[in-house]
Amino acid sequence: MYKYSITGRRTDGVHFFPPSFLNHFSLSSLKVFSYFIxxxxxxxxxxxxxDLKLDILCYSSMDLPVAVAVSELVIPGLADQLSIMKKAIVSxxxxxxxxxxxxxxxxxxLLIPLTAIYDTRYGEIEEKQSELRRNLHFRLGLPLDRPLLRTSNALTFGAMERRDRSSSKSGSSLLRDVHxxxxxxxxxxxxxxxxEGSYEYYHYLHDGxxxxxxxCAYRSLQTIMSWYRLQQYSSINVPSHREIQQVLVEIGDKxxxxxxSREWIGAIELSFVLDKLLGNSVMQASCKIINxxxxxxxxxxxxxxxxxxxTQGTPVMIGGGVLAYTLLGVDYNEASGDCAFLILDPHYTGSDDLKKIVNGGWCAWKKSVDSKGRSFxxxxxxxxxLLPQRPNMV
Incomplete structure (x- = not known):
């Protein structure tokens, strides 16, 4: 695979150097250059x-000579991309x-990458950009309620992986998807x-x-917010305890x-905070509450x-008495009525040791009444x- 980025300036004409011209340059000199015609x-x-940025991906066999790859793959690919850009901006x-x-x-x-050309004037939440992404989702048969083609989903090189915008602070090593x-x-x-999707495990004593x-309810809310971030629905930082409290004061609830303070909060307060942080006209996020x-x-x-x-795939917060848990799933036999709850417990106070967390039952299946007659x-x-809803957006 070859990847080149070329920045060019053009007026009325476009010129590509012929393959013979490329023999006089090393590959390193081809990565970035400018021309003015x-x-x-x-x-x-x-x-x-x-100013135009050209960025293409080319696939070739390992034994294809570099000069041939440049002349037969890279140059035609750049020409095609520039032609597409010309049609997009000429009007x-x-x-x-x-x-x-x-x-x-x-x-x-999809098994191979696709390339989308976005006009970065609009930003990702501008209506015109949203409609473009929605149209691409429709044409590619992608779901219309998952943000899969945002710039934050774009591939990075050379790991060939999507950008992973962590909701934690730089240098943090929060565990993900421990279930x-x-x-x-x-x-x-x-x-x-x-x-459905990834989340980070927030529990007691995190962040000092x-x-x-x-x-515990604050930690459950942080886990829920990390889910929205990691699914690219939001770029809002996971709020601290103090920031959660400030939101509740701002909306007049507290x-x-x-x-x-060290006052508890519950499912109702969590819904207020999520609605405030995510419930704008773009996100259209909401929460459902079961009593x-x-x-x-x-x-x-x-x-x-x-x-x-x-249908939604979001983490659920369960609050009762002075305890709160994060629910990640259920296992249900409709015929017998037997069921179990997949609980992520925010009351854990140890280090982020996955083996210790799993063996200690801090993330585990729990039955309402276990085999020894004990009620969870x-x-x-x-x-x-609290059942947060998945935003209907791309």
């Missing part, structure tokens, strides 16, 4: 200087300054419905904050004295939770379940 005009004319040259930039993607289901290492639930004949005993009168009633909600994970959910507590 002018042509005589029959009458006075204005000059428009346009706007006199009135606007297009800023076209190519990006390469490998969406799920993939746990054993089966033990539900005979059950159907598992799980979270001692929230042991009061911060008094100013709440900021900096149950007792922990004994939670198994009755397994069918509804299974539908949530199959409290019988005498009221529970709220």
């Amino acid at each position: 002018s042509a005589p005009a029959p009458a006075p004319a204005s000059l428009r200087v346009i 706007e040259l006199l009135t606007q300054q297009p800023k076209l930039c190519p990006y390469h993607f490998i969406p799920p289901g 993939k290492e746990i054993p089966s639930s033990g539900v005979s004949g059950g159907i598992m419905s799980l979270i 904050i001692d929230d042991n005993g009061w911060g 008094d100013p004295s709440f900021i900096g 149950v009168r007792s922990g004994d009633e939670l198994p009755e909600k397994c069918r509804e939770l299974a539908i949530h994970f199959e 959910f409290l019988k005498d507590k009221f529970y709220n379940l």
